[in-house]
Amino acid sequence: MNLPESLSVSGGHLFCGGADCVSLAEKFGTPLYVTNENHVTGNFRRYEAALKKYTNNVQLLYAAKANENPVIIQSLAREGAGADIFSLGEMRAALEAGIPAGILLFNGSSKTEADLRAAIEKDIMISVDSVDELRQIDAITKELKKTAKIGFRVNPAIEVPTHPKIATGIKNSKFGIPAEMILEAYREALSMEYVVPVGMHCHIGSQILEVEPFAIACGVIMKVAGEVTKIGVKLEFIDFGGGLGIPYHREGTVDKAPTPEEYAAAVMPVFLEGCKKAGISPAFWVEPGRWMVGESTILLTRVNSVKKVHKTFVNVDAGFNLLIRPAMYDSWHEVVVANKADQPADGTYTITGPICETGDIFGSDRALPSVVAGDLIAVLDAGAYGYSMSSQYNSRPRCPEVLVNGDKAELMRRAETYEEMTGCVVTPSWHRK
Ligand SMILES: Cc1ncc(COP(=O)(O)O)c(C=O)c1O
Ligand SMILES: N[C@@H](CCCC[NH3+])C(=O)O
8 A cells, every 4th residue: 555654564563653553552552543743744844845936925824623732733833834723722722832923814704703802812813704704803903992914715616626515615605705795895894994904815625636726716816816906905915725635545546646846836826927917925825734734643443343244344442433534524544454564455344433323434345454353453644634523422532642753652642531521511400419
């Protein structure tokens, strides 16, 4: 199999960086998320270098939702990442990781007054998703007598080749303001006392395996940028969102995932040409999440039992409460028997979790070496939208996360306890004895 760079095989065992996954599972228990830190920081450097070949006026904002572990956010903050934040929790994590407020963008289509107030108080720029939200910002800035720098999220109305649930720039998406309504929105912002429109934002979707849609969206946005410049907006940044996909299929029909270099080659000339036409020089911002962390991480899970019936089920100790992507989007994740990583396949196996739902399947009919109870399965490419979308469904406390750096491996999050899981439960008076 075409393993991600974060992994290798030695002596029949799967390794993450310099750490033997079989030993990690013995030491920390399973289920266990394992992340290769150097892979994450290497990704950041590569993505940034690819863009900076065209202009130095570039800022990468890590999409914190992809993997919200504060340690990961801190690793990227140290590399100079800003962050795309979507909630007060993500705001707090980004600020605590040391990311300066000036390179945070508060995104989202449904912000609360508390969200807007916190962003304004902390000088964090807001990607405004509706005129209604703009007016709420106006009211808060007047009350606080404080400036708010904003951009609008533009919906470029383009089709993107990805799962419909994660295509965000299509015409009928809930996100953004249609390009034909955007001039009015900027005009209104320009008329406000404390609101300063300085940016523009778009994000067309996630897990996109072609670069053309990014270039098309960039063309639409640059045209709009030219128009808003004419009405007096001084654009300091244009944020083109995230979305670059990763190759989840690594065997058989292997995904051809574009590289950041290919992304840059497709998008940057359109951006620079648009800037020239409009006579502007905003910074180029981009918000990758999945590409930064997706391939860096595996989910290790122990085989509880093997059931040979109409097909062979491998019952493991992790369920979709820990990695919901296959159940939610029918997403493909490769699976490897981590303690038999050099053995040839001898049959087909369906990897199922312990959750009380038929859809609790990590992979169906996968060709694997002979699997028996006690074996260790690695679910690959689990770094993006894995732990961050986890839940405690079926009253299962979340598992620990280990960070590997070279041959060092330590916890970056311990397992939840039952007490923590139920710590918010309150007993109504009539239930008390
Ligand atoms: C506004 C915004 N920016 C960035 C991202 C990150 O996307 P990805 O993880 O595909 O790079 C998302 C998620 O789709 C998003 O909604
Ligand atoms: N959660 C999605 C990606 C959505 C990105 C956030 N807008 C996934 O796992 O593929």
